[in-house]
Each structure stands twice: as C-alpha cells, then as structure tokens.
Amino acid sequence: AQSVTQPDIHITVSEGASLELRCNYSYGATPYLFWYVQSPGQGLQLLLKYFSGDTLVQGIKGFEAEFKRSQSSFNLRKPSVHWSDAAEYFCAVGANAGNNRKLIWGLGTSLAVNP
Amino acid sequence: DAGITQSPRHKVTETGTPVTLRCHQTENHRYMYWYRQDPGHGLRLIHYSYGVKDTDKGEVSDGYSVSRSKTEDFLLTLESATSSQTSVYFCAISESAGTAFNYGYTFGSGTRLTVV
DSSP states (O other): OOEEEOOOSEEEEETTSOEEEOOEEEOSSOOEEEEEEEOTTSOEEEEEEEOSSOSEEEOGGGOEEEEEGGGTEEEEEESSOOGGGOEEEEEEEEEEETTEEEEEEOOOEEEEEEO | OTTEEEEOSEEEEOTTOOEEEEEEESSOOSEEEEEEEETTTEEEEEEEEEETTEEEEOTTOTTEEEEEEETTEEEEEESSOOGGGOEEEEEEEEOOBTTBOOOOOEEOOOEEEEEO
8 A cells, every 4th residue: 555654753953953854655656756844824835856867856945855766765854954944844655546646645744943 | 825725714613514615726737635634644635626527535525525616616515514624624736747747736825624
C-alpha cells in the first residue's frame, strides 16, 4: 500500500542551525514527491517537488531535498534556519489512481525555532 | 493564493443544520479537492472532482456531498452537521498534463468550521 511516513512529529532547532526533516515513502512506481509548508492559520504552500532527473532539488525559501531511491526517502534540508521557518511541514507522494491524481500525505512535522 | 479562494473563512453552526462551503478558482484547473485537517490525522481527502459534474469520494466522505456545476466552483455540503465535523477544511486545485502527475496542489486558505 502507498504510504508516507514522517518519523518526527515535532522538532526544535536553534535559529541559524541546520535542519533536516525526514520523509520515507512506500510506492511501487516512480514516485512524484513533494514537500509543503503550512504556517499557522494558513493553507499549505509548495516548497519543492521531485519528478525525475537530478536527485537533489532546490525549492523556495532556501530549502532543498534529496531523493534516495535505495532508502525510499525524500528528506528536506536547510543549512541555516530562520525564525520565520517555524511551521508545519508535510511530505507527500503523488499517485495516479483512475480518474484521480491524488497526493498521499504524511502526518507532518512541526518545527519550532528557538531564538 | 490569489487563484483560489474559500468562503466563508470561519463559520459556527448548530448540530443538524446543513452547511455549504465554497471553493472558487480562477486558474481553470481541472482537478479540485476538499480536505479536512484535524490534529493527529493530518490531511484527509473528503471528495474530489476531475471535471465539471465529475466527482468522486475520498477516504472520509460520509456526511458530505459535493457539486461542481462549472469549472471554477466546487461546493462542499455538510448535509446535517455534527460535532465530529468540526474541523478546518481546505480546498486544493491541480492541473493535469497528459497522464503524468507533473503538478502538485495549490491550496486555499481554509475554512474553520465549528459545529456546536
């Protein structure tokens, strides 16, 4: 069955520190992978996506993610976290299912940033 | 996102009353989705649409119905609201490109619904 696991429910980092948010997926075919961010009281915003090609993808706000097929992972990274990065982060895998182009979602990782 | 709006943003309603939430897009995207977001459950798909008058159920569709009479509008109706339907509801849109899943979703800002 298709699934997405975000092992860390909550992470706290200090401002300026590096960040890595983990995402593992289970999907039979070539995955379409996404990371979204949700600030408090807001909708979700696409950070980056991977379809094919270079396994290291760059996104907005200084984020990047690396696709590792052998580990079924798509971890999100940022070299230096800013206080404004405090938010909920969601990993998702895209799947074609009949008429539906659906996203399978992880449960999210809540990021807190200490000053 | 300017291309997708949800209304109302907040609503309080009484148990047993019908409620309709509206999602309006200006992007002419084919796919539209309704999700609910609850702590500990992440995002759960309620219904989706793959074209005008073409809709299907998601994983938590009981107690909800949808309609899409034109490309730009996707309505979610709670036929008889219950307290368990207190949630934040998100609409999303997505474009298609042949058979490939090339696009993610664009989300609305959400509707916070409280059923008392």
